[in-house]
Amino acid sequence: xxxxxxxxxxxxxxxxxxxxxxxxxxxxxxxxxxxxxxxxxxxxxxxxxxxxxxxxxxxxxxxxxxxxxxxxxxxxxxxxxxxxxxxxxxxxxxxxxxxxxxxxxxxxxxxxxxxxxxxxxxxxxxxxxxxxxxxxxxxxxxxxxxxx
Amino acid sequence: xxxxxxxxxxxxxxxxxxxxxxxxxxxxxxxxxxxxxxxxxxxxxxxxxxxxxxxxxxxxxxxxxxxxxxxxxxxxxxxxxxxxxxxxxxxxxxxxxxxxxxxxxxxxxxxxxxxxxxxxxxxxxxxxxxxx
Numbered sequence: 342x343x344x345x346x347x348x349x350x351x352x353x354x355x356x357x358x359x360x361x362x363x364x365x366x367x368x369x370x371x372x373x374x375x376x377x378x379x380x381x382x383x384x385x386x387x388x389x390x391x392x393x394x395x396x397x398x399x400x401x402x403x404x405x406x407x408x409x410x411x412x413x414x415x416x417x418x419x420x421x422x423x424x425x426x427x428x429x430x431x432x433x434x435x436x437x438x439x440x441x442x443x444x445x446x447x448x449x450x451x452x453x454x455x456x457x458x459x460x461x462x463x464x465x466x467x468x469x470x471x472x473x474x475x476x477x478x479x480x481x482x483x484x485x486x487x488x489x
Numbered sequence: 490x491x492x493x494x495x496x497x498x499x500x501x502x503x504x505x506x507x508x509x510x511x512x513x514x515x516x517x518x519x520x521x522x523x524x525x526x527x528x529x530x531x532x533x534x535x536x537x538x539x540x541x542x543x544x545x546x547x548x549x550x551x552x553x554x555x556x557x558x559x560x561x562x563x564x565x566x567x568x569x570x571x572x573x574x575x576x577x578x579x580x581x582x583x584x585x586x587x588x589x590x591x592x593x594x595x596x597x598x599x600x601x602x603x604x605x606x607x608x609x610x611x612x613x614x615x616x617x618x619x620x621x
Contacts, residue, residue, distance in 0.1 A: 351559075351561055351565070353562065353565050353566065353569065355569045355572075355573065356500045357572070357573055357576055358576075359576045359577075359580060363576060363580075364576065367572055367575060367576060373575065376575055377568065377571040377572045377574075377575040378568055378571070378572070398560050398561070398564055401560050401561065452569070452572075454565055454569070456561060456565065459561075
């Protein structure tokens, strides 16, 4: 739970029963990205800017359209993207760094996501993040706290 | 440690006590005690399968946890779930198309066989695992 204490970063990881090469392909192939993530003219090249159209995130002020940029990558290991809300007037004020990290695990891959740059000074972002904060605090004072 | 048990059950489906215990360097009685705590909290359930006791994740309390997730985390969880489905589906399609199973790709996804905790345990995958 240590990351829940840091309001500026969100970390998740997921085990996928597929080798890193396969996962990397899903992260970097525009056709595949359109199928599981969002459609956009992604190209694996540092400095490439592109737009992705997704759906607005309720409760965050995020318009859903992302102005993205490839910041860095290491094939089959790491992909770092800059994300801004394509609508500059959006109250969400998104200016984030998204990093995918791939690590082989057994016969599959553990995929780590780091979503950084949440602005504690932005009311919308603070409120969205505090939903988890308050929720966890309440849970942790209850029965789950004794268990986990 | 109990969170790790929940994670294993979430990612790999029902597991026997032996399989779970092999993932942790802990004496069996202590491990059983942790399982008991999880069971009494309603987070896992136990059922008999022949001579084995299988543990499964009880989804209900964790659904309530999900409701507390912030919108960003929910967004990413949904995307990761879509990614998992895409990969699993395409692996199945490959297998059907070529008639061969590409090395390292399991077509069932949910079993997540071969993850790190099994390694070194010397336990072969249960051949009857899929039928449970």
